[in-house]
Amino acid sequence: xxxxxxxxxxxxxxxxxxxxxxxxxxxxxxxxxxxxxxxxxxxxxxxxxxxxxxxxxxxxxxxxxxxxxxxxxxxxxxxxxxxxxxxxxxxxxxxxxxxxxxxxxxxxxxxxxxxxxxxxxxxxxxxxxxxxxxxxxxxxxxxxxxxxxxxxxxxxxxxxxxxxxxxxxxxxxxxxxxxxxxxxxxxxxxxxxxxxxxxxxxxxxxxxxxxxxxxxxxxxxxxxxxxxxxxxxxxxxxxxxxxxxxxxxxxxxxxxxxxxxxxxxxxxxxxxxxxxxxxxxxxxxxxxxxxxxxxxxxxxxxxxxxxxxxxxxxxxxxxxxxxxxxxxxxx
Numbered sequence: 001x002x003x004x005x006x007x008x009x010x011x012x013x014x015x016x017x018x019x020x021x022x023x024x025x026x027x028x029x030x031x032x033x034x035x036x037x038x039x040x041x042x043x044x045x046x047x048x049x050x051x052x053x054x055x056x057x058x059x060x061x062x063x064x065x066x067x068x069x070x071x072x073x074x075x076x077x078x079x080x081x082x083x084x085x086x087x088x089x090x091x092x093x094x095x096x097x098x099x100x101x102x103x104x105x106x107x108x109x110x111x112x113x114x115x116x117x118x119x120x121x122x123x124x125x126x127x128x129x130x131x132x133x134x135x136x137x138x139x140x141x142x143x144x145x146x147x148x149x150x151x152x153x154x155x156x157x158x159x160x161x162x163x164x165x166x167x168x169x170x171x172x173x174x175x176x177x178x179x180x181x182x183x184x185x186x187x188x189x190x191x192x193x194x195x196x197x198x199x200x201x202x203x204x205x206x207x208x209x210x211x212x213x214x215x216x217x218x219x220x221x222x223x224x225x226x227x228x229x230x231x232x233x234x235x236x237x238x239x240x241x242x243x244x245x246x247x248x249x250x251x252x253x254x255x256x257x258x259x260x261x262x263x264x265x266x267x268x269x270x271x272x273x274x275x276x277x278x279x280x281x282x283x284x285x286x287x288x289x290x291x292x293x294x295x296x297x298x299x300x301x302x303x304x305x306x307x308x309x310x311x312x313x314x315x316x317x318x319x320x321x322x323x324x325x326x327x328x329x330x331x
Contacts, residue, residue: 002032003097018085019046020184020216021070026079028062028069035289039065041240043079045313047184052217054231054248054265056224062240063220067076067186070218072096082189083184101131104177108189110169114161120147120172121157127179146175167198174205181301191226197322199223203230211330224267228252237258239296240288242315246322257325258301295327303328 004022028040039062047053055063068074072088080087114123124143128134134142145152150171161169165261170190177185187206191199192258197236203226207273209215221227227234228248236259239289244257255261262279281300292299299310305327315327 007181009292017048020049020083020084021045021047021218022080022082022085023047024080024082026066026069026081027077028065028074029077032289032319037289038240038291039288040069041291043237043242045235045245047216047218047243048213049183050210051232052219053232054227054234055218055220055236055237056222056227056234058263058285059222060288063222063237064188064286066237067105067188067218067220071105071184073105073184090220101133101180102188104180104182104184105188106173106177106190107172107184109193110166110173111161111193112188113173114115114169117160119160120152123161123172124176124179127176128296132307133179133180142179143175146178148207149178150175166194167201170194170202172225174202174209177207181213184216184218187217187221189221190219191223192221192260199226206230223262224263233278239286239291241296242323242325243297244322244324250319250322254322255324256318256329257297257326258303258328259297259308260324262302295325 023043023045026040026043027038030037030039039076043066045053048275055066057063065074068075072081074265076089080089083089083099083103087098091099100297121140121143124146125139126161128142130138143157147154147157152168152171152175161172164172176316190206191202196204210217219227219230231248233245233247234251235242236257238259244251244260246257251260255264262281265277265279279302283300286296286299292309295301295304295308295313298304301308307327311327313327314330315325317323318329
């Protein structure tokens with residue numbers, strides 16, 4: 001996978017902006033029984049201030065691992081992540097503590113991510129205690145402000161997580177992530193554990209907060225319809241590899257990669273007059289411990305060619321702002 005992609009992974013609206021986050025050839029491998037599980041294998045991406053980049057793919061494709069490695073919850077195997085031009089992997093512990101104020105995460109399970117023995121006030125106030133920014137009356141007032149900001153009643157500060165619904169618990173998690181006024185938030189499937197009726201409310205809340213606070217998101221999900229709604233650009237991953245990247249409209253209107261086409265064919269269309277053919281992928285996702293040679297998608301690809309088993313496809317710009325890694329488009 002080439003490493004010189006950060007200058008080309010842009011949409012026109014971002015041509016005059018400097019990236020807030022630059023991910024360069026990021027790799028995260030795990031050692032399992034003397035083998036290497038390649039969870040993320042060559043991720044390169046620019047994320048610009050104020051935009052939302054959606055990250056999609058099947059379960060096990062490396063989405064969550066990528067998000068956690070980008071913000072250094074996991075140490076990388078190789079690669080760089082630049083925040084405002086500086087590689088965060090080079091930071092010592094004290095320097096990294098300062099960066100963590102500006103880089104936060106919203107977790108998938110709104111119950112497991114909240115300490116059941118802590119009150120809402122203690123949960124949201126914990127970042128202030130860790131970073132020693134606010135205390136006493138000022139901290140309490142700020143917690144009340146955060147609860148109002150996410151649509152919760154400040155009078156419920158003394159309650160525990162089990163006393164809230166799933167959607168309310170996720171709002172508590174969002175308030176905690178916002179406590180230190182971050183600039184970049186990784187949203188790790190923040191709606192997948194919620195009822196369908198609540199998912200839209202949480203996504204709308206994230207969009208409102210982005211507009212109010214100028215936030216930048218990496219939004220990880222498998223619900224493609226919701227990803228289109230919130231994202232400016234979308235990156236599709238398969239087995240740890242990047243397979244397609246473009247703006248959300250182009251991805252839905254004209255997907256290039258066979259994997260993306262298969263994913264989108266499964267998205268329901270709210271129009272009975274539109275009959276879209278479903279592309280059913282055969283077989284299971286291969287093991288990331290022993291990925292296929294050449295193109296990692298070739299074992300399930302309906303249009304695989306002989307070259308696909310021998311040569312890894314190049315990441316290239318097929319149309320302006322539309323990138324993919326597929327031999328079908330090689331010139």
